[in-house]
Structures are given as C-alpha cells and as structure tokens.
Amino acid sequence: MDKEEILKRSRMNVAEDGDEREQLINLKAYECGRFIFTIVIVALTIFNVIKGKTNYELWTVFFTFCFSESAYKYFHIKTKKNMTTAILFGIAFVCSLAAFILYSLGVK
The missing domain is CATH 1.20.5 (Single alpha-helices involved in coiled-coils or other helix-helix interfaces)
Known part of the structure; x- marks a missing residue:
C-alpha cells in the first residue's frame, strides 16, 4: 500500500x-x-x-436502559461480565414490568 x-x-x-x-x-x-x-x-x-x-414504572424504565446497554455490550464484546449483567438486568426488567402491569390492573 x-x-x-x-x-x-x-x-x-x-x-x-x-x-x-x-x-x-x-x-x-x-x-x-x-x-x-x-x-x-x-x-x-x-x-x-x-x-x-409506587415506583414500578420508574424502575421498569431504569432496568430497560440497563438491560439494553448490557445486552448490546454482550453481543459486541462477549464477556461473562456483560452476559451476567444482561441476564440480571433482564430479569429485573421483566419483574418490574410484571409488577407494574399487575399493580395497574389492580391485582395485589
């Protein structure tokens, strides 16, 4: 060259x-x-x-951000740390979203 x-x-x-x-x-x-x-x-x-x-919607937004950031990092830089944080934030996101939906529907 x-x-x-x-x-x-x-x-x-x-x-x-x-x-x-x-x-x-x-x-x-x-x-x-x-x-x-x-x-x-x-x-x-x-x-x-x-x-x-309640704070369900706030933490749902927060965990969504954290999950998407960690998942993006994992797919581009495959490390155990990124995979672990993506899984944990993904679980936290699903739980907070479920809690928000159940609370919004009046299920206690």
Missing part, C-alpha cells in the same frame, strides 16, 4: 467514525447522561416513597 492509499483510508475512517476526540466527547457525554439519569431515578424514587406512591 502506498502513502496515498493509506491517507485515503484514514480519511474515510475519520469521516465514518469521527476522530478520536469526537469519539471521546461522545463517550463522556453518554457517561454523564447515564449518571444524571440514575440520579433522577433515585430522586424520584425517594419522592414517591415519601408521598406513598
């Missing part, structure tokens, strides 16, 4: 994936968003507990 071919491929990669700085900024933005999302879920849970309300 000559110099021009290498430069051409490098430019194509940057155009498709963005440069490393942009990728790092996107990663940091995602981590910040995930942190703030978790803080909001916890704050709303505390508020609902004080008010005597």
Whole structure:
C-alpha cells in the first residue's frame, strides 16, 4: 500500500467514525447522561416513597436502559461480565414490568 492509499483510508475512517476526540466527547457525554439519569431515578424514587406512591414504572424504565446497554455490550464484546449483567438486568426488567402491569390492573 502506498502513502496515498493509506491517507485515503484514514480519511474515510475519520469521516465514518469521527476522530478520536469526537469519539471521546461522545463517550463522556453518554457517561454523564447515564449518571444524571440514575440520579433522577433515585430522586424520584425517594419522592414517591415519601408521598406513598409506587415506583414500578420508574424502575421498569431504569432496568430497560440497563438491560439494553448490557445486552448490546454482550453481543459486541462477549464477556461473562456483560452476559451476567444482561441476564440480571433482564430479569429485573421483566419483574418490574410484571409488577407494574399487575399493580395497574389492580391485582395485589
């Protein structure tokens, strides 16, 4: 491969994936968003507990996010850690969704 071919491929990669700085900024933005999302879920849970309300829908949304993130990681980076967290968050998601549906239907 000559110099021009290498430069051409490098430019194509940057155009498709963005440069490393942009990728790092996107990663940091995602981590910040995930942190703030978790803080909001916890704050709303505390508020609902004080008010005597349920939290099924909040935790269903939270576990859906965690499950989808873990499952995506597992399918692309097959590690036991990702598989375990995907399974556990998947179970938590199904349980919280079932609890929400049963509560909404008046089943106690």
